[in-house]
Amino acid sequence: MEYSRSELMPGVFLSHLRSDKFKTACMSVNLLTQLKRETAAMNALIPSVLRRGTQRYPDMEKLSARLDELYGAAIEQVIRRIGEVHCLGFFASFPEPAFLPGGEALLGEMSGLMAEMLLSPVTRGGLLLPQYVDSEKEKLLDLIRSRVNEKRSYAVQRCLEEMCCYEDYAVSRFGDIPECEAIHYKKLSRYYRELLRKSPVELFYCGQARFETVEEALRDAFAAMPRGELDFDIGTEIRMNAVEAEPRYFEEHMDVTQGKLVLGFRLGECMEDPDRAAIHVFNAVYGSGATSKLFMNVREKLSLCYYASSAVILRKGLMIVSSGISFENFESAKTEILAQLEAVKSGEISDDELLWAKRAVASDLRASLDSQGELEGWWLSQAVDGGECSPTELAELVENVTKEDVMAIARSVELDMVYFLCGSDEDEEEEDEDEDTEA
Amino acid sequence: MKIQKLDYPGIGETLYSAVLDNGLEVRVVPKKDYSTFYAAFAANYGGACRRFTVDGRELDTPAGVAHYLEHKMFDLPNGDSALNILSANGADPNAFTSSGITCYYFQCTQGFEENLRMLLHFVSTPYFTDETVQKEQGIIAQEIRMGEDNPGLAIYYNLLKMLYAHHPIRDRVAGTVESIADITAETLYDCHRVFYAPSNMVLCVEGNVDPETIVQIAEEVLPKEKAPVPAADFGPAEDILPAERFHTEAMEVSAPQFLIGAKLTPGLTGTQAQRQRLVAALALRMLCGSSSPFFTRLYADGTLNNDFDYEVDASAGTITVIIGGESKVPERVLDELSAEIARVAAEGFNEAYFTRSKRASLGARLRALEDFDNVCVSLAMDCFDGYCSFDSYKLLEEISAEDCRLFVAESLAPERLALSVITPKEAKA
Numbered sequence: 001m002e003y004s005r006s007e008l009m010p011g012v013f014l015s016h017l018r019s020d021k022f023k024t025a026c027m028s029v030n031l032l033t034q035l036k037r038e039t040a041a042m043n044a045l046i047p048s049v050l051r052r053g054t055q056r057y058p059d060m061e062k063l064s065a066r067l068d069e070l071y072g073a074a075i076e077q078v079i080r081r082i083g084e085v086h087c088l089g090f091f092a093s094f095p096e097p098a099f100l101p102g103g104e105a106l107l108g109e110m111s112g113l114m115a116e117m118l119l120s121p122v123t124r125g126g127l128l129l130p131q132y133v134d135s136e137k138e139k140l141l142d143l144i145r146s147r148v149n150e151k152r153s154y155a156v157q158r159c160l161e162e163m164c165c166y167e168d169y170a171v172s173r174f175g176d177i178p179e180c181e182a183i184h185y186k187k188l189s190r191y192y193r194e195l196l197r198k199s200p201v202e203l204f205y206c207g208q209a210r211f212e213t214v215e216e217a218l219r220d221a222f223a224a225m226p227r228g229e230l231d232f233d234i235g236t237e238i239r240m241n242a243v244e245a246e247p248r249y250f251e252e253h254m255d256v257t258q259g260k261l262v263l264g265f266r267l268g269e270c271m272e273d274p275d276r277a278a279i280h281v282f283n284a285v286y287g288s289g290a291t292s293k294l295f296m297n298v299r300e301k302l303s304l305c306y307y308a309s310s311a312v313i314l315r316k317g318l319m320i321v322s323s324g325i326s327f328e329n330f331e332s333a334k335t336e337i338l339a340q341l342e343a344v345k346s347g348e349i350s351d352d353e354l355l356w357a358k359r360a361v362a363s364d365l366r367a368s369l370d371s372q373g374e375l376e377g378w379w380l381s382q383a384v385d386g387g388e389c390s391p392t393e394l395a396e397l398v399e400n401v402t403k404e405d406v407m408a409i410a411r412s413v414e415l416d417m418v419y420f421l422c423g424s425d426e427d428e429e430e431e432d433e434d435e436d437t438e439a
Numbered sequence: 440m441k442i443q444k445l446d447y448p449g450i451g452e453t454l455y456s457a458v459l460d461n462g463l464e465v466r467v468v469p470k471k472d473y474s475t476f477y478a479a480f481a482a483n484y485g486g487a488c489r490r491f492t493v494d495g496r497e498l499d500t501p502a503g504v505a506h507y508l509e510h511k512m513f514d515l516p517n518g519d520s521a522l523n524i525l526s527a528n529g530a531d532p533n534a535f536t537s538s539g540i541t542c543y544y545f546q547c548t549q550g551f552e553e554n555l556r557m558l559l560h561f562v563s564t565p566y567f568t569d570e571t572v573q574k575e576q577g578i579i580a581q582e583i584r585m586g587e588d589n590p591g592l593a594i595y596y597n598l599l600k601m602l603y604a605h606h607p608i609r610d611r612v613a614g615t616v617e618s619i620a621d622i623t624a625e626t627l628y629d630c631h632r633v634f635y636a637p638s639n640m641v642l643c644v645e646g647n648v649d650p651e652t653i654v655q656i657a658e659e660v661l662p663k664e665k666a667p668v669p670a671a672d673f674g675p676a677e678d679i680l681p682a683e684r685f686h687t688e689a690m691e692v693s694a695p696q697f698l699i700g701a702k703l704t705p706g707l708t709g710t711q712a713q714r715q716r717l718v719a720a721l722a723l724r725m726l727c728g729s730s731s732p733f734f735t736r737l738y739a740d741g742t743l744n745n746d747f748d749y750e751v752d753a754s755a756g757t758i759t760v761i762i763g764g765e766s767k768v769p770e771r772v773l774d775e776l777s778a779e780i781a782r783v784a785a786e787g788f789n790e791a792y793f794t795r796s797k798r799a800s801l802g803a804r805l806r807a808l809e810d811f812d813n814v815c816v817s818l819a820m821d822c823f824d825g826y827c828s829f830d831s832y833k834l835l836e837e838i839s840a841e842d843c844r845l846f847v848a849e850s851l852a853p854e855r856l857a858l859s860v861i862t863p864k865e866a867k868a
Contacts, residue, residue: 064735068799069795072801073802094802095802142693257584258584258587293528296523297579305581311526325587326584356526
């Protein structure tokens with residue numbers, strides 16, 4: 001796979017990955033802006049509104065009919081946050097010519113359609129259609145509210161919110177309800193125009209077409225991209241230590257049969273000059289995967305839960321441990337999760353454990369070369385970081401991580417928030433009071 | 440051993456397949472330029488296969504055995520866990536149990552042959568003691584509890600209970616905390632002996648591999664003898680109409696969730712089964728897919744959102760259409776869908792819409808081939824139903840707009856539809 005990158009026009013960058021092995025090509029466009037509570041819901045709403053209709057295909061039925069004709073080509077809105085950088089745009093995928101009856105190349109048509117979706121929505125009097133804005137706003141509100149339906153991810157999200165309550169990261173990629181409710185189509189139209197002018201833009205392509213061909217297709221398609229004074233002043237503020245001297249505790253009650261315990265950590269001073277390979281290996285030793293200490297001890301040895309695993313949010317310098325437990329196992333699960341971290345800190349890591357962790361991390365990185373979706377996410381994150389490290393290069397760095405490197409990361413990690421989602425009947429509440437005093 | 444090679448030039452794939460002397464079917468899809476290796480080893484045995492005969496004894500096993508067995512298969516006689524060994528070797532192993540099958544799989548980028556040997560070895564080596572079986576109860580009980588809090592599962596099983604009067608597909612695959620309490624090492628041995636015979640299993644591999652090596656490894660590691668293929672007893676045939684048509688339950692959700700379901704003619708195999716599923720999928724795409732007049736209208740007026748989806752779910756001898764999502768007014772969705780079904784039954788699908796939907800379906804199927812997990816698991820499931828999903832691309836060409844109209848008119852007739860709803864709990868005062 002060959003990687004190239006260029007600036008097509010001021011602040012519009014193309015990352016190009018040439019590969020012959022896939023049956024479909026993929027392409028994405030992302031506007032980059034600062035994640036903030038005031039604007040997050042507007043950012044999240046814009047792609048959905050734009051996806052409703054363009055000047056040539058003004059409603060969903062016409063737009064879908066066109067995409068169906070293009071052999072089920074897809075263009076979907078994507079909202080991500082990479083650290084505190086909010087990325088909004090579209091992800092497209094379409095069959096490579098070799099697999100189409102007439103051998104037709106869809107690159108030009110798809111570049112045009114994706115650009116049209118971003119730049120030329122259907123409007124009235126220059127404004128986004130109020131019925132589209134209102135309808136998508138309702139759907140976004142439903143989506144924000146629906147996070148409660150999946151308790152596992154809900155608990156993780158709530159822990160992050162509480163832990164980062166003084167930081168922009170507290171707001172989810174979809175924004176919050178009050179800000180979303182306040183959106184008006186006129187204000188959103190103005191904001192959208194401003195965003196187009198000032199945001200750095202990241203384009204990505206992975207497929208069989210050569211760099212020059214893709215560059216030309218996208219340059220033509222995005223020729224009308226308005227470029228004003230660009231706002232490159234976007235990034236992530238990383239808090240190195242816990243907010244208070246003692247870890248904060250937050251408890252929430254719901255009518256559930258299983259409790260969700262989530263611990264939020266700061267990765268700490270290792271984030272000053274993060275050794276990514278070491279952080280990934282540390283995470284694998286401690287809590288991600290079947291050879292990790294959390295899986296082997298909290299689940300297998302003590303049978304305390306069905307899942308207990310850690311995940312690192314590298315670009316914000318955080319680590320989350322999440323676990324599904326019986327309510328009464330709160331203390332024992334928490335104690336064991338923290339004890340395993342202590343074990344990593346003090347170097348209770350066997351050569352095997354280190355080797356397994358390195359293999360798992362390197363294997364994941366190498367496997368990502370076979371997935372266009374993962375490659376797209378990888379290179380977008382690299383673009384946000386200003387880096388050009390490939391998954392293969394990071395996999396090689398992983399091989400050189402030592403036990404001391406892993407211990408150093410563990411020692412830098414600091415617990416900041418304990419979050420517990422538990423049941424709501426009366427008996428539980430008495431128990432919970434006890435736990436409050438302990439915490 | 441004869442390995443059959445089949446080229447699928449339209450989709451750029453080649454499938455190698457063989458049936459070993461012990462009855463195991465092997466399917467291999469070589470992928471030259473990929474780093475990933477994927478192997479799926481599946482038994483035609485799932486949560487619904489609870490009643491069967493072994494050595495003249497009729498057994499009626501508790502709900503949740505197949506899934507419990509899946510958890511315990513990873514234990515090796517020397518005290519090691521296959522999950523740890525594979526993980527330690529850099530592989531990403533896992534397993535799932537559905538109502539129809541149990542599937543063990545791993546993905547890796549190195550040491551493939553060694554990992555494959557381990558996969559075949561541990562799945563064919565039962566080792567249970569009452570102590571180890573007992574110990575797993577805590578973990579599985581937590582998994583069951585997690586499922587009980589999941590509205591998606593609740594609404595799905597409520598629907599199956601409405602559609603099926605007695606077929607064991609109605610019960611949760613993982614069972615209940617009570618039903619798993621009676622499972623012993625002996626139960627697990629019985630089930631393993633009956634259902635994990637190579638003649639009741641399939642091995643699917645995708646990656647940069649040589650098909651002959653795969654076959655050779657399978658012959659070396661697995662038992663040589665060919666055991667008779669067992670049959671689970673799912674009880675008497677079900678009526679084609681739902682046992683119950685409407686059901687509502689309250690849970691901790693943000694908005695009402697709903698599923699509309701219908702049973703299709705069960706028991707088809709081979710090309711007939713494949714054709715039935717292709718017609719159903721294409722007809723549903725046109726009736727209520729993301730480009731359909733029905734969906735675009737209800738999306739625009741706020742009745743539906745992007746959660747809306749449909750699927751054809753074939754498992755344990757049943758086949759079920761499931762359509763659903765989130766809506767503030769599920770009953771209205773059912774009314775509108777019924778009206779659309781009536782319209783399509785009367786007018787059919789127009790030819791231009793049909794042609795372009797077929798194109799879209801082709802593109803979507805092509806995209807699905809990029810996913811190792813999807814390719815291997817589908818190939819395994821198709822194998823038990825006597826067909827191969829790679830033939831779908833060719834078979835799709837033969838399907839007509841009239842086939843699709845007939846499907847909608849007959850299989851989705853109003854009296855065949857059931858509606859399962861989860862509503863939000865009333866806020867406490």
